[in-house]
Amino acid sequence: MTGAYSVTFGRILNRLLSPAERMVWEASLARNARDYAKGIDIAREGERPAALRIVLSGWVQKYKQLPDGRRQILALVLPGQACDLDLFTVARTDHSLAAVRRLTVAEIGRQEAAALLRQCPNLAQLLCWGEIVTAAIQREWTINIGQRNAIERVAQLMCEIFARQQGIPAAGGGECDFLLTQWQLAEATGLTQVHVNRTVQELRRRCSVELRNLRLFIPDFAELADIAAFNANYLHLDETELAVDRAAGLFGGIGRD
Amino acid sequence: MTGAYSVTFGRILNRLLSPAERMVWEASLARNARDYAKGIDIAREGERPAALRIVLSGWVQKYKQLPDGRRQILALVLPGQACDLDLFTVARTDHSLAAVRRLTVAEIGRQEAAALLRQCPNLAQLLCWGEIVTAAIQREWTINIGQRNAIERVAQLMCEIFARQQGIPAAGGGECDFLLTQWQLAEATGLTQVHVNRTVQELRRRCSVELRNLRLFIPDFAELADIAAFNANYLHLDETELAVDRAAGLFGGIGRD
DNA sequence: CGATTTGTTGATCGTCATCAACACCAGTGG
DNA sequence: CCACTGGTGTTGATGACGATCAACAAATCG
Numbered sequence: 001m002t003g004a005y006s007v008t009f010g011r012i013l014n015r016l017l018s019p020a021e022r023m024v025w026e027a028s029l030a031r032n033a034r035d036y037a038k039g040i041d042i043a044r045e046g047e048r049p050a051a052l053r054i055v056l057s058g059w060v061q062k063y064k065q066l067p068d069g070r071r072q073i074l075a076l077v078l079p080g081q082a083c084d085l086d087l088f089t090v091a092r093t094d095h096s097l098a099a100v101r102r103l104t105v106a107e108i109g110r111q112e113a114a115a116l117l118r119q120c121p122n123l124a125q126l127l128c129w130g131e132i133v134t135a136a137i138q139r140e141w142t143i144n145i146g147q148r149n150a151i152e153r154v155a156q157l158m159c160e161i162f163a164r165q166q167g168i169p170a171a172g173g174g175e176c177d178f179l180l181t182q183w184q185l186a187e188a189t190g191l192t193q194v195h196v197n198r199t200v201q202e203l204r205r206r207c208s209v210e211l212r213n214l215r216l217f218i219p220d221f222a223e224l225a226d227i228a229a230f231n232a233n234y235l236h237l238d239e240t241e242l243a244v245d246r247a248a249g250l251f252g253g254i255g256r257d
Numbered sequence: 258m259t260g261a262y263s264v265t266f267g268r269i270l271n272r273l274l275s276p277a278e279r280m281v282w283e284a285s286l287a288r289n290a291r292d293y294a295k296g297i298d299i300a301r302e303g304e305r306p307a308a309l310r311i312v313l314s315g316w317v318q319k320y321k322q323l324p325d326g327r328r329q330i331l332a333l334v335l336p337g338q339a340c341d342l343d344l345f346t347v348a349r350t351d352h353s354l355a356a357v358r359r360l361t362v363a364e365i366g367r368q369e370a371a372a373l374l375r376q377c378p379n380l381a382q383l384l385c386w387g388e389i390v391t392a393a394i395q396r397e398w399t400i401n402i403g404q405r406n407a408i409e410r411v412a413q414l415m416c417e418i419f420a421r422q423q424g425i426p427a428a429g430g431g432e433c434d435f436l437l438t439q440w441q442l443a444e445a446t447g448l449t450q451v452h453v454n455r456t457v458q459e460l461r462r463r464c465s466v467e468l469r470n471l472r473l474f475i476p477d478f479a480e481l482a483d484i485a486a487f488n489a490n491y492l493h494l495d496e497t498e499l500a501v502d503r504a505a506g507l508f509g510g511i512g513r514d
Numbered sequence: 515c516g517a518t519t520t521g522t523t524g525a526t527c528g529t530c531a532t533c534a535a536c537a538c539c540a541g542t543g544g
Numbered sequence: 545c546c547a548c549t550g551g552t553g554t555t556g557a558t559g560a561c562g563a564t565c566a567a568c569a570a571a572t573c574g
């Protein structure tokens with residue numbers, strides 16, 4: 001079980017949690033693991049939040065729907081991330097969660113989540129940090145859909161997905177998981193499936209990007225980033241280690257510059 | 258000075274802060290008040306966060322720009338709201354802030370902000386609650402731009418701006434501040450200024466909505482909401498009073514259902 | 515003089531309809 | 545038991561056509 005969700009949380013948690021705490025945390029994840037088939041709703045808009053959800057493997061999509069069925073994917077939750085903090089904040093959820101493909105997610109109930117947070121004080125601040133980055137990503141998606149054209153949008157999303165998994169390559173490119181169908185890619189970018197298809201083909205022509213077997217191949221990241229006008233600052237990579245110290249300013253200490 | 262920013266914060270703070278604390282808070286806002294002219298940048302993407310900013314009067318726009326100048330307004334900060342919590346979270350801001358029109362904002366430096374938060378423990382949780390709602394609004398803007406067409410987008414934004422100021426009218430309509438030019442309205446909705454103009458005209462024809470003298474007149478809110486497919490749940494109105502209790506789950510207690 | 519309004523033209527992207535490739539499954543027969 | 549078959553559903557790939565909205569230019573309002 002370890003490994004799948006260690007991408008984001010694991011490295012940090014190793015520093016923040018004692019071995020004993022870490023065991024409690026991992027046991028909790030394992031005990032509450034649950035599988036969902038592709039497309040199945042995990043939570044629906046309007047429900048009372050029921051659990052703290054951590055993605056263990058696969059991707060979660062946050063989405064919203066208009067009354068007539070038009071659907072927008074709002075965000076993608078990758079392994080190791082919490083879906084949201086709704087359990088501790090809102091009375092009713094304002095968006096839905098669904099499985100992008102078959103996935104495993106830990107669903108930790110209210111009592112257990114509260115106990116966990118008491119045992120691992122840094123955990124709360126780490127969760128908050130995740131929310132901060134999620135909000136920053138949501139802003140980038142807003143300008144993505146609002147200002148970029150089709151090819152820029154798709155390229156930008158590819159860059160983001162890659163960077164969130166692998167970081168920014170110093171040179172050259174690489175490959176990473178990419179679990180979206182072209183249809184879902186369309187729902188995420190505010191385009192139609194047909195147009196996404198044309199766009200992906202153009203990206204293939206212009207910079208040899210490939211989408212095969214649920215993997216994304218980017219031969220030259222800089223080239224793709226250039227098409228997308230991609231600027232990774234909104235991902236706040238490599239700030240996570242500092243986040244806990246800094247958040248202390250909100251809840252007691254004075255914070256750091 | 259009181260009154261302008263009491264819309265959102267004031268009512269709640271009255272319950273949460275003792276009179277003495279309240280005086281400290283108000284004095285701090287007044288002491289740090291600063292004016293900006295229309296369009297002037299308050300903070301720029303890439304800077305280190307320098308202050309906790311509370312809007313006192315006027316509106317702040319969060320925005321991002323692409324290298325070629327295309328610009329997207331990401332969010333609007335109304336009087337009584339904090340612009341962001343960047344001071345306590347990120348190393349460098351990932352978006353810019355500017356004045357929609359002449360405005361007054363309190364800019365509280367790091368030391369003083371930390372002191373304030375120590376003196377008023379509930380303040381931090383209230384600020385966090387604001388961030389949660391802001392994130393929910395950002396999600397709605399994503400689907401707004403991604404899925405709705407021009408008239409729906411503009412109608413939706415009007416509904417939101419109205420509801421954030423006045424709440425949802427049980428029946429009929431009303432009026433509220435609306436400080437955006439059509440150009441800014443375009444930047445917020447991902448349309449062009451020209452198309453916004455035509456769209457506003459159509460809304461005028463279809464449901465007598467008027468935009469005059471920085472005021473928005475909505476004769477029949479339900480009619481406009483119908484065009485927009487507006488669903489206010491994402492604003493989490495009337496949950497603010499509960500937010501502080503609920504957030505306790507993150508930082509100590511067990512939280513409430 | 516900024517903000518709004520109007521007109522014209524055309525590119526981008528959506529709609530509709532179809533088809534190919536492929537996996538998955540059940541059943542059939544060797 | 546395995547190979548072959550056909551049915552079905554999903555995903556990706558096309559083409560023709562049209563609507564929405566952007567781009568550009570200019571007039572008018574306040």
